[in-house]
Amino acid sequence: MDTTLRDGEQTSGVSFSAAEKLTIAQLLLEELNVDRIEIASARVSEGEFQGVKGIMAWAEEKGYTNRIEVLTFVDNGLSLDWMTKTGARVQNLLTKGSINHLTHQLKKTPEQHFSDIAKTISLAQEKGIATNVYLEDWSNGMRNSPEYVFQFIDFLSTQTIKRILLPDTLGVLIPSLTFDFISQIKSRYPQLHFDFHAHNDYDLSVANVMEALKAGVDGIHLTINGMGERAGNAPLESTVAVINDYLPEIHINVKETALFSVSKLIETFTGYRIPANKPIVGDNVFTQTAGIHADGDNKNNLYFNDLLPERFGRKRKYALGKTSGKANIEKNLQELGLQLNPEDLKLVTQRIIELGDKKQTVTKEDLPYIISDVLDSQTYQDKITVVSYLLSHSKGMRPSTTLCLDMQGEVIEEHAQGDGQFDAFMNALTKIYKSKKLALPTLIDYAVRIPPGSSSDALCETIITWFYNDKEFKTRGLDSDQTVAAIIATQKMLNVITN
Structure with missing residues (x-):
């Protein structure tokens, strides 16, 4: 499930318009081919209402209504009424997954909370709305009150729901804990469907997702560019690449070739810049800078790995700068259809190194100008x-x-x-x-x-x-x-x- 439009929009300073939400929803489902998308939180604003309404009108025509989900609350049916007016048909009900949150935020007993949830699920059924349940702060619940978590899941196993969603709400997990917690739950409730929702506070979100999958989790939540609150969520682009390369037994439908173009569009809509060194979609990821690497690529692709840029609709580049060697320059000359004799190549290399000392990188497009400058300088x-x-x-x-x-x-x-x-x-x-x-x-x-x-x-x-x-x-x-x-x-x- 991609939650860029809901959890991703909780990135500080990011807000999508209704038109942008519709465009992104269309790209996620039709270009990337993710299985499900979470598009909004109920009752947030009039703009959110119009955005969901527009997406659901399009989804109705396409037959996608069951693939679109909305975050809702235990609020005596107000969220469900809001959903009904928008045409949304799947709710992700936010509940308390740790005794700490339940006691200090809701100030209720587990039995009272479970009773409220049961009423909400029953009311959703009457309205023809399917239910998934979020156990907010689940990871801390497993660390500090596992007996409450198991009591809660025992209760949910008696309810008419599709999925139980397990979020690492505060991003506290490390891979070993993720594997342990998911393994405990899957062995205890093999008949239930569980999703894992990772946050990236320790920069471990992709690793945690991998461990959750190894432990047998049934679904994962991701966002484009790792957008989300605080340090963000597990990034869809990196997670997809790792699954395809290291968990071949798990088949996913996401189209790798569309990842980069969708990522760049999200960057444009949000103004949230993608770091140049971000895996898969960053500007520098498929750029070789050191001359020895370009030389190795000429000799049986010695510096290639399985992350070939073509998989993601990209091309390998060879940066020009003070660490460039002749091999880097020759690679760029080949792309431009140019050829220099050894002496001129040596002079051009030296000029690029000089320019690189003043300017961090020299682009392929700069190269004809540099060649012209160098050759012109030889005439006197x-x-x-x-x-x-x-x-x-x-x-x-x-x-x-x-x-x-x-x-x-x-x-x-x-x-x-x-x-x-x-x-x-x-x-x-x-x-x-x-x-x-x-x-x-x-x-x-x-x-x-x-x-x-x-x-x-x-x-x-x-x-x-x-x-x-x-x-x-x-x-x-x-x-x-x-x-x-x-x-x-x-x-x-x-x-x-x-x-």
């Missing part, structure tokens, strides 16, 4: 070097630049203001050249490009067109900062006219 010898510069841009003051230039061994410093930082840089450069009675080319075009689809920290390629001695020529600069890229292009221009 550096005789003039921009040693250092200070760019200043303050509100209410004109931008200024202090420039230090090495002209074939002579170091000259100059300061100037301008209409922008690069204009100030060019004014300082003009002062230096005028002092040497030298002329600079005329700048006739200035263009900045970033790779398609890149983010704000992408590499910039600045292309400047110059006019000098009756001819036009272009120089390129490459950096993650636009002004720095322009300065690099300008230094190339100085060496072109000097050579």
Whole structure:
């Protein structure tokens, strides 16, 4: 059962609109093909009511009504009336699974609580609503009051219900306890259907789900991206992958190829960012960074495992940065349909390492710009070097630049203001050249490009067109900062006219 729309929505700051809930419900049941979904808590709000109503109208047409569930309460039938108006047909009744919760929150005896539950189940039957029962705080109940838990399940075994839902409400379980508690219950009540609902407070939710399955639990509750209260719930994407790879005797219908696309849509709807290192769906999960790994992949896929990205509708990537080797670069060149000779490949590798020192990663889309920059730099010898510069841009003051230039061994410093930082840089450069009675080319075009689809920290390629001695020529600069890229292009221009 997926409970993204109910328990997942309890993630701090997350709230789905009615339209979003319908879209997600459709994706969960038809694209991912989960068995059941829990979509709401009864009586929460008018928006929740409209959301459930819209989902149930669609489910009625599709024949999915028995696969859609709503959290309800022991409230003298108010939740059931709410459900009836929405068209929902399966309730997940929230009850107290530990003597601690029962005594201090409800202030009732077990017998009183069981009597109230029996009335609610009977009333649901009259309304044609099927019942599952949540034992809230069940895990603490098993740790601190197991006799109450068994008394409760003894009572439930006499009732007309479909499933008993066992939540680790406060996320207190570790794998060994999960296996022990589920084993006790399954051996004592083999005829009853039990679901396990894990939380992730110790980052053990997937491990706990695996142990529950090994102990014979009949159903599991999961959420997309592990959304949920506090540290969240067991993530559907990781759990599905582990079951498929390590519990082949358990057949599940979830379509792995749809996991990534649904995960990204949920991320968009919620604004709840998926960590880059999150298994299965994180941006970095199928990205090799170390050059030795790319080299190993070229040699009989030495660094592959069973988690092939294609299973989840994804592709393997080879990151470019300061830890990249030639193998990483060659992998990316292959995807772009490019080929370099060994000497040029060595120069490109060195340039990527230099850029990686300033920028965490270099993308595949950056690669053509880097190649262009490197090959362009080979056409002349550096005789003039921009040693250092200070760019200043303050509100209410004109931008200024202090420039230090090495002209074939002579170091000259100059300061100037301008209409922008690069204009100030060019004014300082003009002062230096005028002092040497030298002329600079005329700048006739200035263009900045970033790779398609890149983010704000992408590499910039600045292309400047110059006019000098009756001819036009272009120089390129490459950096993650636009002004720095322009300065690099300008230094190339100085060496072109000097050579």
